[in-house]
Amino acid sequence: MNRLEKSTDSLLESYEATGMVNHSGIDNLPTREAIKSIVMELEELLFPGYLHNIRTDNGCLRNNTKEKVKNLANKLCREVEKSLSFSVRLGEPICGHGGCRAAATLVVDQFFEELPKIRLFLFHDLEAAGRGVLAASSSVGVILSYPGFMAISIHRIAHFFYLHHVPLIPRMMSEHIHRRTGIDINPGAKIGESFFIDHGTGIVIGESTIIGNNVKLYQGVTLGALSVKKEESGNKRHPTIEDDVTIYANATILGGDTVIGRGSVIGGSVWITQSVPPNSKVYLKK
16 A cells, blocks of 8 residues: 555445535535525625626616525525534534425514615615715625625625524635635624725624714724633623724724714724723823
8 A cells, every 4th residue: 555545445434434425415504605606696696786887777777686585595595404404413403394495484484574674774884885985886886896895795684694593605615705805793793874984904894793874984993802711602792882983903802792872983902801982082102
């Protein structure tokens, strides 16, 4: 037996010993490529005609949208069913008496019912981008090229699946957009209307973060957790940002009990681990 054959045998032994093998078949896990494809198709559904040149007169738009929704719903059902089946294998009773296929179909139906509401949120986010940066000369430019708007668009979708207890897929969606934009928003983060991210690279928003309406973040902001024990992971670990707050570049705000009061301005590169009253200004003093 040559060295390569021995290495192969050792690798197969490690499969037996440690697991971590995604077996093919009906219980297979969702794949990165499938989620990537779904995310891109959802972007096209959110903003028809922006990512691909299609006819958007009334008749064509109606027919194209019906076909896209039908095809995308089938793809989503398959991936959601895989994710729910994964939880069942871990002993979590997540599918109910109708089985994982029925549960997946229900979630996907609810998602498409929610999609017009998600688009309304994004309309307000788009307005916030127009108010927030002089370079945003039109909504077209924001939709096509602003990483912050891309990130919040997919976050609002991922957050829906997070709220409906779909495992794996919400985080896979958020990590796909993280790779594209450099913006890391956990799908559990609760974000209000008219949210604007300027530049965006390096932003981190933790799972239990709560962000109010009309909040603006700049690049490098961290809304994170203080170090906690594993058994405390279910508690609120990330800060609350109230309405009308602006947080400038590289500010770090940590802790589940930390509240940044309404109307406050947080300067660049500050470190905050305790609450700030409403209408405060916090900045580094030379």
